[in-house]
């Protein structure tokens with residue numbers, strides 16, 4: 001479905017990003033992987049995707065909190081894969097604390113990684129997409145891009161901002177065959193959420209089991225975690241020509257949470 005396309009997936013050494021990169025590879029896209037992890041693990045994942053799906057996969061260690069490094073990753077993609085057709089702005093971090101206890105440094109890091117990196121990456125790849133009259137920008141926000149929860153001020157602010165950025169890209173670039181959409185997952189059990197279960201247990205003074213049942217899935221109509229594969233399948237569909245008229249959308253994949 002994506003033969004001949006090239007994609008940068010930020011934060012694709014783990015969780016949702018790795019799921020999207022793998023799904024893209026299965027559909028024939030060449031990939032730039034990005035994110036932090038053990039070097040041997042990254043190399044074995046990169047080599048496995050190339051071997052199993054017959055696509056080119058390169059890795060960028062760019063830190064999404066540093067605009068220069070975001071631009072370096074875009075250049076690596078152009079130099080090694082020749083073009084960038086699809087970008088998935090997925091890298092993200094979280095810090096759970098009341099506003100009056102949120103460290104300034106965590107606010108700055110979350111805004112930089114979860115929001116500003118998407119601006120810098122799209123700015124770097126948009127001229128090429130416009131020249132080829134085709135492009136897909138897929139932003140991974142969150143249900144917290146649509147609604148707030150306590151103790152997540154920088155995350156909620158960044159994810160709401162990411163939806164605004166995505167809509168602006170969509171209206172600016174529509175005439176060039178470029179779409180920009182935001183996927184808003186409910187809770188997906190990845191390393192990021194494992195950490196939050198522990199943090200929320202501490203913040204609320206309750207057990208991890210109660211955090212899952214009474215906090216995380218309390219508002220979800222469907223009482224189970226969203227899966228990585230469900231998010232990845234939507235990212236693949238948004239990258240196809242069949243999705244050409246879906247743009248500026250914020251698509252909730254949240255078991256009914258934000259409409260409950």
Ligand code: NAD
Pocket residue numbers: 010011012013014015016017034035036037062063064065090091092093113114140141142143184185186187188189190191192193
């Ligand atoms: P994860 O912790 O498993 O993966 C995060 C990825 O981002 C990793 O590859 C990590 O190395 C990378 N990353 C972190 N900081 C980075 C930096 N400075 N530069 C480059 N890469 C960096 O988390 P996940 O759950 O897979 O989350 C992926 C995205 O999905 C995030 O944007 C998150 O906010 C969003 N999301 C997750 C959930 C969930 O329940 N897991 C729900 C809604 C939205």
